[in-house]
Amino acid sequence: MSNLRNFDLNLLLAFDVLMQERNVTRAAERMFVTQSAMSHTLHRLRQQLDDPLLVKTPSGMQPTDRSLALVAPVRSLLLEMERLLEPPQAFDPTTSQRRFTIAATDYMEFLLLPEFSRLIEQTAPGVDIHIKRTESVFPVTPLENGSLDVVLGFASVLEPPAQLNCEHLFVDQMACVVRKDHPKIRHAPTLEEYLAAGHMLISRTGSQVGVIDEKLAELGLERRINLIVPHFLSAPLIVAETDMILSLPYRLAAQFRRLVALKILPVPLELPNYDLAMIWHPLREKDPAHCWLREQIMAIGRNIDATAIAL
Template identity: 70%
Template sequence: MSNLRTFDLNLLVAFDVLMRELNVTRAAEQMFITQSAMSHTLHKLRQQLDDPLLVKTPSGMKPTERALALINPVRALLAETERLIQPPLEFDAATSQRRFVLAATDYIEFLLMPELSGLIENIAPGIDLHVKRTETSFPVAPLENGSLDVVLGFESVLNPPAHLHRQYLFSDKMACVVRENHPLISKPPSLEEFVAVPHMLISRTGSNVGIIDQKLAEQGLERRIKLIVPHFLSAPLIVAKTDMILSLPYRIADQFTKIAPLVIFPVPLELPDYDLCMIWHPLRDRDPAHQWLRDKIIVIAGLINQSKMKL
């Protein structure tokens, strides 16, 4: 008697055909093999299952009690196996009730989510989106266990592990904004003018030191940070009512000028561009629904990328 480790599961297909045909010759034809090969297969089945399985009688071959008891379980097993090895069904976004979870900063919420939400609402009204804030440490475990679908953010800030998949979406650069008719800044500021004006800082962690402060420190300079807020939401309205200067990604600054009387200038420092990327776990790389979501994010990112930065 064999166990699962030594049992040839391919024999179960032959068993099913033999039980249907109750004839070695006809079973061989169904399996597209020779009668001799089928006889050998039946012999192996008898050895593996320790039972004659088919017995010659005056009216033809008949299944044993052991064979009869195995017919339905074997057919159910074969049907389930066939279902498991079939390629995944195509994802029907129009009828799907799936919920996707994204981790992103308020930068992404402000820039990407309005267009992405509108697109998905039009073509897939049953799909729900849940946006979570990105954590200080990269959320590897939620991506792996499936409680999180994608992470969106600046690659240099996120610093994702190398084994995760990523897709470049678009770039951004630092700019600064001041209110219209600012008393001290009416043109792109010099470094001295930039440092002389009080600053507003957006910091989700509460830190009052960023790359601008590091670059200034390299030149023996320091700016005064008069106000720190954790979100982008209030920033344009605050800057429009004060003489503070705010440094932030250009694509957000450009949107701010549409909702408040602000002017965009370049930051008078050599700063690197930021690459925005989408990150996901290899376990879901070939999942049709997940591929659909990523494709839609790429579409919206492409539209954003078409809007050239003017600085």
């Protein structure tokens, strides 16, 4: 490796041309330099390789055994370097059999996957998608080593490191749902009505404190949480059969309302909107396949963002 550090790799291209032409003047013309500059380059090559390389004879300049032995390896190396420096091939989703791995919350799965799966099935039938759950610790290493392509979720919850790329997908805001024939809550609840009711909480970690509870605590208030579940799947069915209130992002509530008889109502608290984002590592920024994946996700995000939140 010490020899490589001391060798000027730019000389290899000149060596290749000199061996093809075996003439300094013609080699200079091909390299677009002066004959004097090419003679100087040949001198440097001789010094670095400790060999005459080309020797003048009555029939012209002839290569030494050392230079002949280097011709094929140098040509192979230059061709490989040329291949490496070529722009990456365009990604063709119709023929690709690539597998993408995405970390996402079940919220993102619920909103994105139906449309995303339909799009993949129609436009990229050979592409496989693997969805993994997001972890409490942000997966920087999997993004860096390529075992994970993108992370999807609430930007404020994920808190990705600053060195990663983050793209806004859409916004959401907190709402609440009750069964359609709820005996007490027929319209937007007051704060008193909201606190008087029993509540259901979706908590993946099992925590009894959510963003609403943190806001209530600031006001010196609290609500009673009757039921905590770790997943979204059972939530709408439970709410439809009880008098509990479930507070959750509006866009998810709208999907629940399509499944069971629920009413979507505003939460009687001033809460910030949610920013839903996609995070990826800059190492994959220019990869054509990765660019295609991100564009599909962003297109779905734009469609979701265009759907108004009606509370």
